[in-house]
Amino acid sequence: MKDLVSRCPIxxxxxxxxxxxxxxxxxxxxxxxxxxxxxxxxNPTVSHRILTLELRKLEQAGIVxxxxxxxxxxxxxxxxTPAGHTLMPLVDALGDWxxxxxxxxxxxxxxxxxxxxxxx
Amino acid sequence: MKDLVSRCPIxxxxxxxxxxxxxxxxxxxxxxxxxxxxxxxxNPTVSHRILTLELRKLEQAGIVxxxxxxxxxxxxxxxxTPAGHTLMPLVDALGDWxxxxxxxxxxxxxxxxxxxxxxx
DNA sequence: TGTAAATTACGCACATTTTTGTCACCACGC
DNA sequence: GCGTGGTGACAAAAATGTGCGTAATTTACA
Numbered sequence: 001m002k003d004l005v006s007r008c009p010i011x012x013x014x015x016x017x018x019x020x021x022x023x024x025x026x027x028x029x030x031x032x033x034x035x036x037x038x039x040x041x042x043n044p045t046v047s048h049r050i051l052t053l054e055l056r057k058l059e060q061a062g063i064v065x066x067x068x069x070x071x072x073x074x075x076x077x078x079x080x081t082p083a084g085h086t087l088m089p090l091v092d093a094l095g096d097w098x099x100x101x102x103x104x105x106x107x108x109x110x111x112x113x114x115x116x117x118x119x120x
Numbered sequence: 121m122k123d124l125v126s127r128c129p130i131x132x133x134x135x136x137x138x139x140x141x142x143x144x145x146x147x148x149x150x151x152x153x154x155x156x157x158x159x160x161x162x163n164p165t166v167s168h169r170i171l172t173l174e175l176r177k178l179e180q181a182g183i184v185x186x187x188x189x190x191x192x193x194x195x196x197x198x199x200x201t202p203a204g205h206t207l208m209p210l211v212d213a214l215g216d217w218x219x220x221x222x223x224x225x226x227x228x229x230x231x232x233x234x235x236x237x238x239x240x
Numbered sequence: 241t242g243t244a245a246a247t248t249a250c251g252c253a254c255a256t257t258t259t260t261g262t263c264a265c266c267a268c269g270c
Numbered sequence: 271g272c273g274t275g276g277t278g279a280c281a282a283a284a285a286t287g288t289g290c291g292t293a294a295t296t297t298a299c300a
Binding site for chain 1: 286287288292294295296298
């Protein structure tokens, strides 16, 4: 997903939210301020490099806010921005949609011409 | 995004909708039935292999329906399933959110401790 | 009192894994 | 030979992970 192929805003959101981590990080941040190491502990399967990269991406997108405190043991806090908070219900809705249709998910088999004809 | 890391439904939707093509394909299919070659023409930047792969993924997810017509010039049609149609507004909402916040997107700079303090 | 070690939040170089693309090929009928 | 809707082998590109180094300060331990 190096660059965009359309000017569609949806493609742009997906560029930020697509992938495994962004939505998960947003989820953890929903509960309130988290430090870098908190997020690492919440999700040990993400490498620190990717975590920083993803957080920067979300920061650039205006979804999370990064605050640096100088001082002895370096300290950086992450929070959802107001925009990030308005995004939450939309993402939740997607999750709910999935759950609803996952429960009702049937064979999902390709129809043959015969079956298609039988319907009409 | 080989496998899941949580049981979160959001991660699962993202596994299907994440990436560049799924949402675009859904967009084209929104207008009605499309054949494989229609979709190729709509979007020449996707390779045919990826197109088939993505379509299969969407089919498996119950978002698109594939119908094969036997006969002389091979013919396969793709449509959104009812579930796929209910998904559209959710995806649109994300796009709208992006546009709204893209317009209002400010510096998005990391705050320093001093700035953070100045706020309170 | 001295010193080694840990913590925190990274950045960098490199290695590996995953995804995506290329190209050739298939059968079918015209 | 063309177009249709694929599949499979392989290659390129992109994403992700690994391990080391950094700074300042605190703690552990003899």
